[in-house]
Amino acid sequence: MSGADLTQFLDYTLIAMLLAVGFAIVRLRNLFAVVMLTGVYSLLSAAWFVSLDAVDVAFTEAAVGAGISTVLMLGAMLLTAREAEAPGRGRHLAAMLVVTVAGMALFFAIPDMPVYGAADSPANSYVGASYLERTPNEIEIPNVVTAVLASYRGYDTFGEVVVIFTAALGVILLLGFNTGGARRREDEE
Amino acid sequence: MSPHIILRVVSKLLIPMIVIFGFYVQFHGDFGPGGGFQAGVIIAVAVILYALIFGIDEAKKAVPPKLVQWGSAAGVLLYAAVGLATLVMPFAGEAVNFLDYDALHPDQSHHAGQHYGILLVELGVLITVTSVMLAIFYAFAGRVPDIPDEEW
Numbered sequence: 043m044s045g046a047d048l049t050q051f052l053d054y055t056l057i058a059m060l061l062a063v064g065f066a067i068v069r070l071r072n073l074f075a076v077v078m079l080t081g082v083y084s085l086l087s088a089a090w091f092v093s094l095d096a097v098d099v100a101f102t103e104a105a106v107g108a109g110i111s112t113v114l115m116l117g118a119m120l121l122t123a124r125e126a127e128a129p130g131r132g133r134h135l136a137a138m139l140v141v142t143v144a145g146m147a148l149f150f151a152i153p154d155m156p157v158y159g160a161a162d163s164p165a166n167s168y169v170g171a172s173y174l175e176r177t178p179n180e181i182e183i184p185n186v187v188t189a190v191l192a193s194y195r196g197y198d199t200f201g202e203v204v205v206i207f208t209a210a211l212g213v214i215l216l217l218g219f220n221t222g223g224a225r226r227r228e229d230e231e
Numbered sequence: 232m233s234p235h236i237i238l239r240v241v242s243k244l245l246i247p248m249i250v251i252f253g254f255y256v257q258f259h260g261d262f263g264p265g266g267g268f269q270a271g272v273i274i275a276v277a278v279i280l281y282a283l284i285f286g287i288d289e290a291k292k293a294v295p296p297k298l299v300q301w302g303s304a305a306g307v308l309l310y311a312a313v314g315l316a317t318l319v320m321p322f323a324g325e326a327v328n329f330l331d332y333d334a335l336h337p338d339q340s341h342h343a344g345q346h347y348g349i350l351l352v353e354l355g356v357l358i359t360v361t362s363v364m365l366a367i368f369y370a371f372a373g374r375v376p377d378i379p380d381e382e383w
Contacts (some may be wrong), residue, residue, distance in 0.1 A: 046322075049251050057375075097263075097264040098264045098266075099267070100264075100268050101256075101264045101265060102268060102269055105269045105272040105273055105276070106268075109272060109273075109276050110272050110275060110276055110279070110337075110364055113276070113279050113283070113368070114367060114368065114371060117371040117372050118350050118371060121371070121374060151348045180342065180345070180346045180363075181342060181349075182341065182342045182345070182346075183261040183262070183346065183349070184261065184262050185260065185261055185262055185263060185264070187266075188260050188261055188265070188266055188349065188353075189335060191266065192266070192348070192352050192353060193330075193345055193348065193349055194347040196314075196330040196332075196348075197329070197330060197350060199310075199352070199356070200310050200311070200314065200330065200352075202312055203295065203306065203307050203355065203356055203359050203360075204307055206359055206360060206363050207304065207306075207307045207359055207363060208302055209304045209363060209367070210362070210363035210366040210367060211303075212364065213371075214300070214370060215367060216372070217370040217371070218370065218373075
């Protein structure tokens, strides 16, 4: 068995595990287990990204998806119930129709995708190739991802930081900061 | 005496290492995977772990909410300030674009301006991401007084 086959075997195994975890998340009613499984899902995606050589994306997914979202979801879960209600037995024909049509559209789009790892795929040509060529001369740092994020696309990254700041602003405006709802109720009693 | 003595001892050992790893990710971002976003999240996670084990009030003593509030804005402002600095510092006698770091340092043979610029904006990203993650955590966790013992 050649090296490429082994990598593909790893990819398929990880995708199968992602599918299994996804179904488990949909089926489970215990919210604690669901939160933990979303963390597992993120960690599995991170492992898959490493296998796809997207180390920076994998790092972000592991830190944000498996780390901080899990903690924030646990914090949110403490404010609500521990079990989700079982879904109604009614049939959702409209939902079924939407899912089927969207799924068929996705399968219809598959032949338009570039072959996995193709050298002439859009992501590997045009600006992507140009950044790889220019970074050693223009920026002189080894990690091209950092060069693109912080320098070539510094404007976009600035926008992202503003978005993150806005998220905090929204949460603080909605939930308050130092005085939580539970504490304030205690003080009033 | 707390029933979570093992958790407390282990997390006290781990938290400094998590923070140091965060700084490694931050300042090694030019060479390996990582950067301000990931490092900010890792450092925030260290504080959140402290809050989970030792209580939210202890964490608020260590990292005050006021600092978090100011930090969220300070990171964005630092990023914008680097952009404004490149606007007012002409490079080779000509004005350059917003966030064109070449203007920050005249040494073009080693592209020192680019290195300074990336270092500074990544620092801004780090400050904002750490503060924002902690702000969101404080806002959520502040609503539950403490994790009751039966939840452990």
